Amino acid sequence: MSNTIIDIKNITxxxxQKIALENVSLKVLDDDYLGIIGPNGGGKTTLMKIILGMMKPDxxxxxxxxxxxxxxxxxxxxLPQYTDIDRKFPISVYDVILSGLKKKLFKKYTEEQLNQVQQTIIDMELEELQHNHIGALSGGQLQRVLLARxxxxxxxxxxxxxxxxxxDKRFQEQMYEMLNEINKYCAIIIVSHDIAEIMNNVKHIACVNKSxxxxxxxNMPMQKLEEHFLRI
Incomplete structure (x- = not known):
């Protein structure tokens, strides 16, 4: 039986003075695979920032x-937007993935954590790239590294x-295959303006355009989705 894992109530x-979100409510289940769609400036990223604790709602x-x-x-x-990543930063693939783990200040990573990193590298098929600088990666390779992180x-x-x-399209297909496996043990929220791609992969849809x-x-009609997508 599915349980609620995130409960968003009446967020504004x-x-x-510009309203990004107005009276938004949403429940995310612990086995959910939720697609959030909407136009640029419609509030999708604002909603994610609030869930992540990066922004407080009014x-x-x-x-x-x-x-x-x-x-x-x-x-x-x-997994942030690709454009948020500084590819010139001097860090290897391995260290990017390692940075996804938390540790106490001035303490070393535990053996268990290092094993987690190595297993994730294997699962994401990144063994041959783990010592490469992130600036040397293709877009698809970098996205795989960030997903591993x-x-x-x-x-x-x-x-x-x-x-x-x-x-590219080939890695998009690989990524969604990976996400289907990941969804077996955790909930997924994916934000995109690509309606068709989202509808082919997720379980539920939320359209965000201020409301x-x-x-x-x-599997609802595309016309109805587009009405929400374009509503101002």
């Missing part, structure tokens, strides 16, 4: 649950923000 968020609440009980926080993996801590929820950016419209059936 503003930038200065009103409303976000409540987390684990096994049906309220908890202060949950383990969330995050997002899942190395075994998150309860995985959030992906526009993961199709700058990757939010949730659709339990992803």
């Amino acid at each position: 968020a503003k930038y200065s 009103s409303g609440s976000v409540t987390f649950y684990r096994d049906g009980k309220k908890t202060d926080n949950i383990n969330i993996g995050y 997002a899942i190395v801590s075994n998150p309860e929820v995985l959030i992906l923000d526009e993961p199709n950016t700058y990757i 939010l419209h949730y659709h339990a059936d992803k």
